[in-house]
Amino acid sequence: MKSTDDRIIEAAIRVFGRDGVSGATTREIARSARVNEVTLFRHFKNKDELLRQVIIQCSKRYEHVFNEAPFATPDDLRHTVQNFASIYAGVILENEDFVRTFFGELNRHLKLCQRLFVDSAKPARLKFIAYLQAAQKGRLIRRDLDVVTAADALTGMLLAGVIRRPLTKALYPYETFVETCVDLFLKGIEP
Amino acid sequence: MKSTDDRIIEAAIRVFGRDGVSGATTREIARSARVNEVTLFRHFKNKDELLRQVIIQCSKRYEHVFNEAPFATPDDLRHTVQNFASIYAGVILENEDFVRTFFGELNRHLKLCQRLFVDSAKPARLKFIAYLQAAQKGRLIRRDLDVVTAADALTGMLLAGVIRRPLTKALYPYETFVETCVDLFLKGIEP
DNA sequence: ATTTCATGCAAGTACATACTTGCATGGAAA
DNA sequence: TTTCCATGCAAGTATGTACTTGCATGAAAT
Numbered sequence: 001m002k003s004t005d006d007r008i009i010e011a012a013i014r015v016f017g018r019d020g021v022s023g024a025t026t027r028e029i030a031r032s033a034r035v036n037e038v039t040l041f042r043h044f045k046n047k048d049e050l051l052r053q054v055i056i057q058c059s060k061r062y063e064h065v066f067n068e069a070p071f072a073t074p075d076d077l078r079h080t081v082q083n084f085a086s087i088y089a090g091v092i093l094e095n096e097d098f099v100r101t102f103f104g105e106l107n108r109h110l111k112l113c114q115r116l117f118v119d120s121a122k123p124a125r126l127k128f129i130a131y132l133q134a135a136q137k138g139r140l141i142r143r144d145l146d147v148v149t150a151a152d153a154l155t156g157m158l159l160a161g162v163i164r165r166p167l168t169k170a171l172y173p174y175e176t177f178v179e180t181c182v183d184l185f186l187k188g189i190e191p
Numbered sequence: 192m193k194s195t196d197d198r199i200i201e202a203a204i205r206v207f208g209r210d211g212v213s214g215a216t217t218r219e220i221a222r223s224a225r226v227n228e229v230t231l232f233r234h235f236k237n238k239d240e241l242l243r244q245v246i247i248q249c250s251k252r253y254e255h256v257f258n259e260a261p262f263a264t265p266d267d268l269r270h271t272v273q274n275f276a277s278i279y280a281g282v283i284l285e286n287e288d289f290v291r292t293f294f295g296e297l298n299r300h301l302k303l304c305q306r307l308f309v310d311s312a313k314p315a316r317l318k319f320i321a322y323l324q325a326a327q328k329g330r331l332i333r334r335d336l337d338v339v340t341a342a343d344a345l346t347g348m349l350l351a352g353v354i355r356r357p358l359t360k361a362l363y364p365y366e367t368f369v370e371t372c373v374d375l376f377l378k379g380i381e382p
Numbered sequence: 383a384t385t386t387c388a389t390g391c392a393a394g395t396a397c398a399t400a401c402t403t404g405c406a407t408g409g410a411a412a
Numbered sequence: 413t414t415t416c417c418a419t420g421c422a423a424g425t426a427t428g429t430a431c432t433t434g435c436a437t438g439a440a441a442t
Contacts, residue, residue, distance in 0.1 A: 023213040104295015149371040156351030157344045180340040188379035
């Protein structure tokens with residue numbers, strides 16, 4: 001049995017993702033959580049506080065997924081990149097609407113978005129970059145490449161694929177797109 | 192001397208970009224256009240109609256930029272890709288807030304966003320893809336690559352770079368990121 | 383000189399939304 | 413059994429926002 005807090009947060013995630021932050025109403029969130037609107041305000045001081053808790057909750061979740069799934073396979077660069085890309089793509093695809101909405105809110109909620117998108121993925125990002133740097137020392141990646149920027153270029157492709165998905169899903173499935181991105185990246189970093 | 196219509200649309204572009212679609216108020220748009228709020232409603236039936244006109248106006252602008260700037264240089268793949276990337280990056284970077292906001296609105300205004308992001312860039316996109324296909328026939332690009340998806344991967348990197356910019360600009364300037372993307376892409380498509 | 387027209391301004395309407403208060407209820411803990 | 417405590421419900425407040433109406437004004441067209 002889920003706690004009322006959790007039900008409200010789950011509902012808020014759905015409604016924020018669907019209607020946007022200022023488009024989401026406390027009434028609709030409460031309705032979606034099957035809870036009286038008053039109960040919502042008994043659990044969360046106000047809409048802003050609810051938003052904060054939603055972000056904190058989601059950040060923890062993302063961080064957990066990133067940290068639980070080991071992606072680095074020693075001596076197998078291709079495999080490592082594929083794993084990393086697949087985990088990263090998986091997380092954002094599962095939270096497609098939510099992710100899209102909050103990138104749209106970047107200017108209006110910079111701090112929260114930083115926690116949501118940067119802090120939660122930081123350990124995994126650093127681990128991936130460290131792996132690339134090691135591979136670069138081992139001559140598996142060309143020396144003239146800035147692997148930090150390159151890593152962000154990879155996640156950027158995957159992110160854009162999700163954000164644009166409603167515009168492109170008639171053209172190709174997202175999985176195909178991810179494959180091409182990984183393919184491009186791997187060929188692109190070769191010496 | 193700019194027409195009142197134009198002043199209102201310019202203001203709406205700014206305010207929509209800054210405050211989001213449902214966050215933007217007609218009062219604030221009017222204020223920003225230095226026009227009485229009543230005047231705004233005399234020129235545009237309602238907020239939705241103003242939104243439509245804003246999108247139409249911006250689409251035309253983007254389309255114009257894409258069509259005016261010739262990027263294809265025969266027999267110089269690198270140059271062509273660089274040109275295309277630089278034009279594409281230029282347009283979205285100049286409209287950073289607006290672009291971010293409306294990608295966040297993709298689910299809620301699919302049709303308008305399609306016009307804004309897909310239709311306006313369609314001719315340029317097709318031209319670029321045709322160029323890549325020709326280069327692929329000329330053995331400048333590896334045969335196993337799906338150039339359509341690859342082209343979208345390139346624009347995806349550039350787009351994500353802009354959308355994430357408030358989160359990354361402390362790390363590297365956008366221009367550096369664009370260079371790395373083009374570099375990765377060019378190496379990635381080589382036979 | 384007269385008319386036309388775009389605009390400003392003051393005021394107001396209707397509605398939605400965030401948030402509050404007071405009371406009733408039912409189930410779990412004491 | 414009694415006491416809590418979380419919740420529901422009805423009602424209400426305060427504010428913001430889209431949008432309207434009526435009138436005044438000044439500049440340009442006739």
